[in-house]
Amino acid sequence: QRLEARLRGISQAFQEYKQLKLLKNPIKGIYILLFLLMTLIIVFSATWFGLYLARGITDPIQKLAEGTREVAAGNLKYKVEVRADDEIGILVDSFNRMTGDLAASQAKLEETYRDLQAKHNEVEQRRHYTETVLETVATGVVSLDPAGHVTTINGAAERMLGLPAARIQGRVAAQAFRSPQYAEIAGLIQRMGRARDGMLDREVHLRRDGQTVALLASATALKGPDGAYMGMVLAFDDLTELLKAQRLAAWREVAQRIAHEIKNPLTPIQLSAQRLRRRLAGERSPEEKRLLEEATSTIIQEVDALKQLVDEFSRFARMPALTLRPTDLGRLLESVVGLYRDSHPALSIKASSSPDLPSLEVDPDQIKRAVLNLVDNAVEAVGQTGEVTVQTVWLPQASRTRIIVTDDGPGIAVDDKEKLFVPYFSTKATGMGLGLPIVHQIVTDHGGTIWVEDNPPRGSRFVIELPGARMTAPAAVPA
Numbered sequence: 200q201r202l203e204a205r206l207r208g209i210s211q212a213f214q215e216y217k218q219l220k221l222l223k224n225p226i227k228g229i230y231i232l233l234f235l236l237m238t239l240i241i242v243f244s245a246t247w248f249g250l251y252l253a254r255g256i257t258d259p260i261q262k263l264a265e266g267t268r269e270v271a272a273g274n275l276k277y278k279v280e281v282r283a284d285d286e287i288g289i290l291v292d293s294f295n296r297m298t299g300d301l302a303a304s305q306a307k308l309e310e311t312y313r314d315l316q317a318k319h320n321e322v323e324q325r326r327h328y329t330e331t332v333l334e335t336v337a338t339g340v341v342s343l344d345p346a347g348h349v350t351t352i353n354g355a356a357e358r359m360l361g362l363p364a365a366r367i368q369g370r371v372a373a374q375a376f377r378s379p380q381y382a383e384i385a386g387l388i389q390r391m392g393r394a395r396d397g398m399l400d401r402e403v404h405l406r407r408d409g410q411t412v413a414l415l416a417s418a419t420a421l422k423g424p425d426g427a428y429m430g431m432v433l434a435f436d437d438l439t440e441l442l443k444a445q446r447l448a449a450w451r452e453v454a455q456r457i458a459h460e461i462k463n464p465l466t467p468i469q470l471s472a473q474r475l476r477r478r479l480a481g482e483r484s485p486e487e488k489r490l491l492e493e494a495t496s497t498i499i500q501e502v503d504a505l506k507q508l509v510d511e512f513s514r515f516a517r518m519p520a521l522t523l524r525p526t527d528l529g530r531l532l533e534s535v536v537g538l539y540r541d542s543h544p545a546l547s548i549k550a551s552s553s554p555d556l557p558s559l560e561v562d563p564d565q566i567k568r569a570v571l572n573l574v575d576n577a578v579e580a581v582g583q584t585g586e587v588t589v590q591t592v593w594l595p596q597a598s599r600t601r602i603i604v605t606d607d608g609p610g611i612a613v614d615d616k617e618k619l620f621v622p623y624f625s626t627k628a629t630g631m632g633l634g635l636p637i638v639h640q641i642v643t644d645h646g647g648t649i650w651v652e653d654n655p656p657r658g659s660r661f662v663i664e665l666p667g668a669r670m671t672a673p674a675a676v677p678a
Contacts, residue, residue, distance in 0.1 A: 259281040259287045259290070260287070262281055263290065263291065265279075266278075266279045266294060270301070275298050275302035276298075277298060278295050278298070279291050334353055336353070336355060337355055337436075337437075338435065338436055339353060339355040339356030339357075339358075339433075339436075340355070340432065340435075341353075342430060342431070342432050343431050344430045347392060348370065348372070349367050349368050349369065349371075349372055349375050350368070350369075351368075356433075359437055361405070372388050373388075380406055383401065383403040383416070384403055384416055384433070387399060387416055387418050387433075388418065388431070391420060391431050394420070395420055396420050397419075397420060398417060398419045398420070399417070399418045400416060400417040400418070401416055402415055403415075403416050410616055411439075413442050414435045414436065414437060414438060415435070415436040415438050416433060416435050418433050419434070443620065443621075443639075444643070446622075465502050465506055469503075472495045472498035475495055476492070521565060521645070522564070523560045524563070526558060527558055528556060528566070528600065528602065529550075531563055531566065531570075532570060532602070533552075534567075535574060535589065536548050536549070536550040536574070539587075545584045546578060546586075547585070547586040547587070548574075548578075548588075549587075549589070550588075550590070552591045553592055553593040555595070556591055556593045557600075559600060561665065562645070565641045566602075568637075569638040569641045569642060572635070572638050573661050573663075574587060574604055577605070577661075578606075580608030586606070586607050587605070587606050588603075588604070588605040590603040590605070593667070598666065599664055599665065599667055600665050601664050601665075602662070602663040603660060603662050603663075604660070605654050605658065605659070605661075606658045606659055607654065607657055608658050608659065610654070610657055610658055611626070611651060616651055620636055646666050647663060647664050647665040647666065648664050649661065649664070
């Protein structure tokens with residue numbers, strides 16, 4: 200029984216072995232499948248975890264890259280929105296703070312730029328205003344830098360000195376003013392260059408357009424905030440008209456005194472001579488009568504001549520006050536020319552007027568007196584057989600009117616031109632030298648100017664320039 204039991208056990212074990220042998224390959228396959236499945240799960244998990252970690256790094260970096268592009272394009276308000284607590288989060292926070300600081304700095308820079316732009320515009324306006332003032336001021340201005348180079352010259356200085364800005368600007372003053380006629384100015388610059396402080400001035404004389412011009416030249420040292428020498432400024436004031444006016448005033452005072460001192464005894468002298476002629480004309484020899492008549496006639500004639508001279512002195516010393524009223528200058532000049540057409544048939548005298556010439560607020564009697572004087576001189580210069588032209592020209596841009604008297608006579612010597620308007624200077628043998636000074640005074644009283652120039656190919660041209668404005672009142676008709 201034991202053996203049988205063992206045999207059954209062995210047989211049963213063999214049967215189980217055979218069954219297990221049959222199940223070996225399937226079980227082995229199952230295990231292999233389980234192993235492969237676990238491997239796939241591990242690989243998938245590792246891959247997913249790697250992708251998760253990579254995405255946590257690459258997304259913030261990608262957003263940072265996009266942020267850098269936005270900042271580079273000028274959008275400093277761009278913010279990177281990323282939630283991270285690691286180093287990437289710290290980098291993102293630093294980037295956002297950087298863009299915020301840049302935006303604040305840009306706002307400050309823009310505000311500073313606007314302030315600078317406003318100040319620049321203000322400086323430009325001041326510079327333009329200063330340049331405008333320098334160009335329009337009547338005083339000539341020339342500035343020099345510390346090395347003595349000419350940096351600025353305004354229009355008045357160009358006209359006074361006869362030196363264009365393009366010719367002397369940027370040049371050394373010693374070269375710019377090396378001409379002998381500028382020797383006084385060059386000497387003033389040298390003195391200030393040595394002193395480098397304070398102000399120096401002197402009166403200088405230049406030849407311009409054939410006439411002597413008197414200028415008051417002032418040199419002032421320029422100092423910086425720290426007291427350093429920055430150059431100098433030269434200012435020129437034209438004293439020519441002022442000196443003429445002073446001389447004219449002095450001559451008028453002299454004429455008034457002379458007229459007063461001479462006029463009083465003239466009448467008693469004339470009456471005494473006439474009385475002597477009547478008293479002593481009785482029983483006298485023919486020789487005595489002739490001598491008496493000749494002596495008393497000479498006294499009376501000379502007294503009359505002195506009276507005429509005194510009357511001229513009086514008229515020159517006491518010019519009548521102006522009576523201004525709207526006047527048609529064209530008709531006034533035509534009336535002057537008409538006086539000479541009849542009395543000088545051999546003379547060619549013409550008058551012309553601008554068609555747009557307005558009526559002027561002047562004293563027609565005084566202007567007529569001045570033009571008559573000029574025309575009379577022109578007629579005498581041409582010998583009463585030449586050509587004389589009286590012309591009016593309207594200058595609308597300057598709002599001024601010119602009266603031009605031209606002749607084709609022998610002309611005026613260069614040395615005599617600047618003396619023509621000085622009292623008691625005359626180129627005529629019998630002239631007293633008061634006609635042109637009276638004309639000058641009349642023109643000056645009207646706020647105008649007068650000058651003389653050559654009339655090519657021969658002759659002279661006197662030019663009166665008066666300020667003009669269109670009048671609404673009817674113009675006066677000259678007598």
